[in-house]
Amino acid sequence: xxxxVKQREDSSPTGYNFLSNRLxxxxxxxxxxxxxxxxPTALVFMFIIYLFFFGSGLGHNNFGTALTxxxxxxxxxxxxxxxxxxxCGVCPFGSLxxxxxxxxxxxxxxxxxxxxxxxxxxxxxxxxxxxxxxVFGMVALPWVSGVxxxxxxxxxxxxxxxxxxxxxxxxxxxxxxxxxxxxxxxMLALRGTPKTCSKCKVSACYKGDKKVPGCPxxxxxxxxxxxxxxxxxxxxxxxxxxxxxxxxxxxPTKELWSIPKPQFAAAFLAAVIMxxxxxxxxxxxSIWQPILSGIGSFFHTSDFKxxxxxxxxxxxxAPLLLLGITSYVAKRFNRASLxxxxxxxxxxxxxxxxxxxxxxNLFHLLAEGGSVYITGATFFGLKLPNVSPALxxxxxxxxxxxxxxxxxxxxxxxxxxxxxxxxxxxxIWATSLPYGVVILLLGVINLILFSLPMSMRM
Amino acid sequence: xxxxxxxGMSILAxxxxxxxxIANLALxxxxxxxxxxxxxxxxxxxxxxxxxxxxxxxxxKVEIKDVLDKPVANSTVTIIAELYKTSAGTSxxxxxxxxxxxxxxxxxDTSTENTPQEVLVRTVKxxxxxxxxxxxxxxxxxxxxxxxxxxxxxxxxxSRERVAEFPIDINGAPNSLSILGPFLIINVVIIGVAAITRxxxxxxxxxxxxx
Numbered sequence: 001x002x003x004x005v006k007q008r009e010d011s012s013p014t015g016y017n018f019l020s021n022r023l024x025x026x027x028x029x030x031x032x033x034x035x036x037x038x039x040p041t042a043l044v045f046m047f048i049i050y051l052f053f054f055g056s057g058l059g060h061n062n063f064g065t066a067l068t069x070x071x072x073x074x075x076x077x078x079x080x081x082x083x084x085x086x087x088c089g090v091c092p093f094g095s096l097x098x099x100x101x102x103x104x105x106x107x108x109x110x111x112x113x114x115x116x117x118x119x120x121x122x123x124x125x126x127x128x129x130x131x132x133x134x135v136f137g138m139v140a141l142p143w144v145s146g147v148x149x150x151x152x153x154x155x156x157x158x159x160x161x162x163x164x165x166x167x168x169x170x171x172x173x174x175x176x177x178x179x180x181x182x183x184x185x186x187m188l189a190l191r192g193t194p195k196t197c198s199k200c201k202v203s204a205c206y207k208g209d210k211k212v213p214g215c216p217x218x219x220x221x222x223x224x225x226x227x228x229x230x231x232x233x234x235x236x237x238x239x240x241x242x243x244x245x246x247x248x249x250x251x252p253t254k255e256l257w258s259i260p261k262p263q264f265a266a267a268f269l270a271a272v273i274m275x276x277x278x279x280x281x282x283x284x285x286s287i288w289q290p291i292l293s294g295i296g297s298f299f300h301t302s303d304f305k306x307x308x309x310x311x312x313x314x315x316x317x318a319p320l321l322l323l324g325i326t327s328y329v330a331k332r333f334n335r336a337s338l339x340x341x342x343x344x345x346x347x348x349x350x351x352x353x354x355x356x357x358x359x360x361n362l363f364h365l366l367a368e369g370g371s372v373y374i375t376g377a378t379f380f381g382l383k384l385p386n387v388s389p390a391l392x393x394x395x396x397x398x399x400x401x402x403x404x405x406x407x408x409x410x411x412x413x414x415x416x417x418x419x420x421x422x423x424x425x426x427x428i429w430a431t432s433l434p435y436g437v438v439i440l441l442l443g444v445i446n447l448i449l450f451s452l453p454m455s456m457r458m
Numbered sequence: 459x460x461x462x463x464x465x466g467m468s469i470l471a472x473x474x475x476x477x478x479x480i481a482n483l484a485l486x487x488x489x490x491x492x493x494x495x496x497x498x499x500x501x502x503x504x505x506x507x508x509x510x511x512x513x514x515x516x517x518x519k520v521e522i523k524d525v526l527d528k529p530v531a532n533s534t535v536t537i538i539a540e541l542y543k544t545s546a547g548t549s550x551x552x553x554x555x556x557x558x559x560x561x562x563x564x565x566x567d568t569s570t571e572n573t574p575q576e577v578l579v580r581t582v583k584x585x586x587x588x589x590x591x592x593x594x595x596x597x598x599x600x601x602x603x604x605x606x607x608x609x610x611x612x613x614x615x616x617s618r619e620r621v622a623e624f625p626i627d628i629n630g631a632p633n634s635l636s637i638l639g640p641f642l643i644i645n646v647v648i649i650g651v652a653a654i655t656r657x658x659x660x661x662x663x664x665x666x667x668x669x
Contacts, residue, residue, distance in 0.1 A: 140513075
């Protein structure tokens with residue numbers, strides 16, 4: 001037991017403990033948290049749903065579209081990096097799940113099938129939603145965004161009515177899958193204090209007590225070695241009788257190389273996200289039309305759904321294939337299986353995913369961000385003089401994008417090195433080298449894509 | 459172990475199929491939309507490649523064939539889309555858009571007091587570029603509103619301009635209540651069934667699961 005405690009102490013984050021601040025701790029322990037943040041978020045969400053259906057029918061005039069796809073969507077990966085899955089703690093779908101569960105929930109255990117394969121369903125839905133964004137015009141047509149939200153809402157109601165805690169958030173939410181990956185490169189970590197927890201007999205953090213529910217995402221802080229699921233709801237902070245919980249700052253990406261049980265599906269999603277970043281960028285470039293035309297003439301079709309689907313599959317499979325081939329090469333050096341290599345080194349791509357995702361959305365946020373107040377003013381009947389939606393000029397945005405991509409490449413390269421050092425101490429460089437080449441290649445592709453002029457979507 | 463990954467991949471594929479079917483049912487628009495018109499023996503085919511015309515950007519493909527059914531290359535093709543709305547008849551901007559030919563966009567004063575008129579409210583123009591196949595021209599046009607659009611394909615052959623007209627109706631978003639209604643019913647049914655069949659609260663899940 002003492003060895004385990006020692007190991008946990010060694011792997012625990014060592015940064016500043018935010019709960020050592022009386023104000024922060026008091027706020028998280030108060031009965032107002034997280035409800036004081038959940039309810040306003042839910043109200044804004046309901047307003048956005050109203051705007052999707054009863055606002056302007058055209059995406060670039062719709063205030064709800066601007067709030068969702070120009071403001072929230074670009075900010076959310078930044079939140080994941082800074083605060084892990086904090087958003088999931090205040091997400092309106094999570095709150096809806098809690099309300100349904102409270103009044104009519106059957107609180108059945110989450111099915112084993114979901115626990116084992118839920119992450120694959122998450123992967124599938126994530127791919128589908130991104131595909132649907134282009135094929136059905138999710139951003140261009142507000143009502144389509146509304147239908148997607150209602151579909152998710154209905155699934156959340158069903159999950160909340162049937163299963164215990166936040167089964168939806170943990171095993172089915174596609175945004176949860178994304179946030180789970182991204183928050184592993186995040187700067188905030190919640191953990192129990194190993195020494196204190198080793199003497200604990202009540203486990204209130206997991207089970208809850210008379211006043212506070214147990215962990216909604218089925219985490220046990222005493223055993224936590226990853227922040228991929230924690231949504232900082234603060235229940236464990238409230239219920240722990242030993243004051244054992246800490247919320248500490250840590251080096252971004254640190255978790256990527258210290259995961260004890262890497263999941264193949266999570267690594268798969270990391271590679272898919274890289275491909276999706278490529279798709280999102282390419283569709284905004286002038287080379288997109290020739291690519292579609294080329295595919296169309298190859299398959300003798302002008303059906304956009306077909307040509308887009310082929311292009312989409314090509315782009316999302318490219319990083320998967322690259323990672324697969326590299327894992328095969330690495331296997332020859334480190335003698336681990338292809339699947340194991342893929343699973344452990346796939347996590348290294350997450351740093352680049354986050355950087356690519358933020359860099360892409362930075363364009364929407366900074367080049368189109370003004371559309372939030374322009375559409376907002378129009379909705380409330382105010383007339384603004386001719387104002388540009390751009391918050392910064394193109395050159396500045398491009399420089400920020402390059403900086404982000406370079407940071408992502410550095411993060412991924414360092415993660416590759418640390419993963420190799422941890423898992424293959426005898427073959428560090430032989431294993432790191434092929435993955436390093438792939439990371440650099442992906443970085444160069446990203447830099448080229450960001451160097452080309454992009455078209456706006458609002 | 460391999461079986462586990464194979465099963466995972468199968469679930470991914472199956473989930474894709476299921477969600478694709480649901481999404482298609484909820485959002486499908488029925489494939490590319492194609493219309494044909496004849497001008498001076500030329501066969502002009504207008505294709506909205508992403509399906510039915512919709513509010514916002516629409517990808518277009520125009521195919522032009524001559525009287526011998528041979529594709530016409532090296533033509534300059536321009537699309538002009540005009541949005542018409544019915545007014546109470548007091549406007550002086552009414553335009554008889556069926557007149558066709560070269561006078562499109564010119565406003566004729568054909569208004570009559572209290573007689574419904576088709577009023578031109580917006581004109582959008584886009585130049586098409588030669589496509590992959592001979593006789594094909596591609597581009598995008600932004601149809602910014604719902605309503606009755608007259609899409610005109612202007613093409614220049616041997617210094618003579620011809621115009622093919624295509625009346626297009628864009629219905630825009632379906633009635634919001636017709637979307638919200640079914641979702642409301644489904645959710646009420648789920649909540650109702652859950653409330654009726656609910657037993658006493660289950661105990662907390664076994665701690666062993668988390669360990």
